[in-house]
Amino acid sequence: MTPKLEDVAKLAKVSKTTVSRVLNKRGYLSQKTIDRVYAAMRELNYHPNVVARQLYKSQTNLIGLLFPTVANPFFGELVDALEKNLYRQGFKVLIGNSMNDPKKEAAYLDQLLIKQVDGLIVGTHNQGIKEYDTANLPIVAIDRIMNADIPIVESDNYRGGELATERLIQRGAKHIIHTNGPIDLETPARRRRVAYEGTMQAHNLEPLTYTVDFNISAKAKKEIFEKIFQEHPEVEAVFAANDVDAALIMNVAQKLGRQVPKDFLVIGYDGTQVVRELMPNLTTIMQPTAQMAEQAVKVLGQRMNNEPTETEYILPVKLWSGTSA
Amino acid sequence: MTPKLEDVAKLAKVSKTTVSRVLNKRGYLSQKTIDRVYAAMRELNYHPNVVARQLYKSQTNLIGLLFPTVANPFFGELVDALEKNLYRQGFKVLIGNSMNDPKKEAAYLDQLLIKQVDGLIVGTHNQGIKEYDTANLPIVAIDRIMNADIPIVESDNYRGGELATERLIQRGAKHIIHTNGPIDLETPARRRRVAYEGTMQAHNLEPLTYTVDFNISAKAKKEIFEKIFQEHPEVEAVFAANDVDAALIMNVAQKLGRQVPKDFLVIGYDGTQVVRELMPNLTTIMQPTAQMAEQAVKVLGQRMNNEPTETEYILPVKLWSGTSA
DNA sequence: TTGTAAGCGTTATCAG
């Protein structure tokens, strides 16, 4: 079996306490003892058992990350940034891709709450999971409204909606359609819809929002987008809920003979690095993923130390100016 | 503090053993006792402490995933699929984005080997990390050669290289350049280079491979790609190491006045779902991420049960036929 | 059908 502290102690002819002291560099120790212990460790290829340590300290140095799926570039980039920040602080990352399945999310939660992690960062879109309320655990939400106790880190969705809409108007479009998630979801992304509608009205234009569930397949989405063109042949521009949707819309538009940007404009949302590399011509609103991650980790740290925090952190967005709008 | 087993036992007026039995549905118990215990649990909002259980069982039900970064769509999709499969088997996932930093990879390894995880799935590109050799832990590699003890799951890189090269030749290109990672890395992706070179020679064409480090920035990559056109103005097609590189190359080509596919062809590699949605016109080789994930998890399971496994699993690739080549 | 007690591998208190 894997050697334990006791084996090292025996081999080095010292007590367990001493080995533990060497391991944690605590207290006074003679150099001779230290050397003997290290030698014994090497000889046995000893590695301390983290779980035993976790039990005693009742902390795991693990942070849970609950997101829809890292297969989506936005969440992939965000999770990557979170991991980087957490690693720097000595935390490792336990990841759960709830994939919009409330059952899976609740199951994860149930298991993570159980002292498996020291904290949680949540960015899923599911609603009404009651476990969050009784969760006796520091939590931070990213782009998701949970309950009054849980601080939110988000990008400036209102400004993003405004920027996108203004861009399309400024480019000469009048019939502009917006796609967004279900209206009943209490997500900050809803503010984009509000911004879009407000900006349209301020310009005496008629807002029109299509609801597109994010869980559905690309094929189903495309059908909805085709309907947009059928039901509103006058449409000149679309402000999409995210970049993948924007790409799908461009694709549909081109199939229907619309040329971008000559007679149809598209603007996306998220603007991750990968998407900017794959489609540099797609005009989009960039969410500041790096700063969001940094802020979330910082706030989580404060929560874990019982320091006070704000309830909401709003980070600035930027326009990525391509040729699609 | 959070309630423990003992508190539940006291409240229900039974022993710790009984509570544990109820919790694990083991042995014979009277319904009355069961009900009393459940009631007590609810009253205290009790949740068992996983770490204590982990210590006793000396297993964590955690699997470590070591990959370069989930911000890259290929690894994002792969990690997503791995998580899905592992979750189904009752495992949770601890993730490490080594980001091509050998120090970080070694540090992760050091900590994960320490009884923190029950198994490891590795897909990083770093070389020469000796910890893997002494690792007393079931490991499976994805698209990476580690050492003789560690089974590899990969897609059919040779066939992929062949398919891509043949496609370009069949489309009429003669001056075809291939980009690939450093030749000294013992990665299965090297077989693509071999396949490319073999296929070219079989058609009496001269192969030419440019080495492009994957860790470098998009900007640095673009400079290398520009050099391709400068140094080889006769180039008619590029078989890129991956889809992101393919996109960058297309971008550079267009900036230099080359029209795709009229006078320049590009074929990518990976063919993840997101990329196919964003750039449906990009011809590429699709790696079977879902099957690779499933196979890796299956093999890891066998390893963990000390069952014999093959040393190599090669899964079939497919061509995604776009318009870029 | 239920309980007692030992043990999982650490750390920390206290004594020397």
Added chain:
DNA sequence: CTGATAACGCTTACAA
């Protein structure tokens, strides 16, 4: 400077 020993919260022989 070093060593017994209890404790972290759970599971499981073994006993009753």
